[in-house]
Amino acid sequence: MNRFDPLPAGMRALPTDERGIPVPWFVDWFSGKPDFRVVDGRRLIEGWNRDLCWICGKQLFAFRAWIVGPVSMINRCTGEPPAHPECARVALLNCPFLSNPHMKRSKAALPASHSGGGELVEHNSGLSSAWITRGRGGELFDPGNGPLFRIFEPHKVEWFCKGAAATDDEVHAEFECAAQRLRDIDRRYGPAALQNLESRIAACSKWLPERGSGDR
Ligand SMILES: [Zn+2]
Incomplete structure (x- = not known):
């Protein structure tokens, strides 16, 4: 759990909480205490507009890492702006909200992952990724219920599961599980919605690691 070094x-330069854990730049503070579940909405816009790292608040460079689970990846949509790849890796290895599938953020901070049908699908697999783009790598839009980011094709994808680098089998199993959840929802919206979903799933499949047996 304690893999903050180096x-x-x-x-x-981030402040730390009483346990000595660095408090990410995006976290909101209440009466002098950080609430790791709550995103400071002003920083979401400020970070994007000023091209700052979502985690450390410093200027971004050529590459950006979007921390996304399989649902956000399939929908190419996330509620949080990008971070330095090295900051994203620290978060993916240590953040309990990313590494523990049973932990849920407060409603206020839920990553707004929507299926094609517009229903919220909570990210509850342990699988997350650093979706690394070159350049800005996405765009801000507002579908009517708050800001979201559309993410573009990545330069590469690094996979993590439950606070460690994911095995190929974990990636395939968890990705398929998320894809199936989305199919179960979009099936209700008819064949066109399902076909659209399948093409989005297929577009993501190329970023999954080769299976050990090579039977992709
Ligand atoms: Zn950073």
Whole structure:
């Protein structure tokens, strides 16, 4: 759990909580205490507009890492702006909300992952990724219920599961599980919605690792 060493340069300047854990830049504070479940909405827009890392708050460089689970990946849509790849890796290895599938953020901070049908699908697999793009890699839009980011084709994808690098089998199993959940929802919206979903799933499949047997 304690894999903060060495911390990326940007994160070394972050304040720490009473346990000594760095408090990400996006976290909101209440009466002098950080609430890790709550995203500071103003920083979401500020970070994007000023091209700052979502985790350390410092200027981004050529590559950006979007922390996304399989549902966000399939929908190419996430509620949170990108971070430095090295800051994202620290979060993916340590953040309990990303590494523990049984932990849920408060409603206020849920990553707004929507299926094609517009229903909220809570991200509850342990699988997450650093979806690394070159350049800005996405765009901000508002579908009517708050800001979201459309994410573009990545430069590469790094996979994590339950606080560690994911095995190929974990990636395939969890990805398929998420795809099936979306199919179960979109089936109700008819064949066109389902076909649209299948093409989005197929577009993501190329970013899954080769299986050990090579039977992709
Ligand atoms: Zn950073």
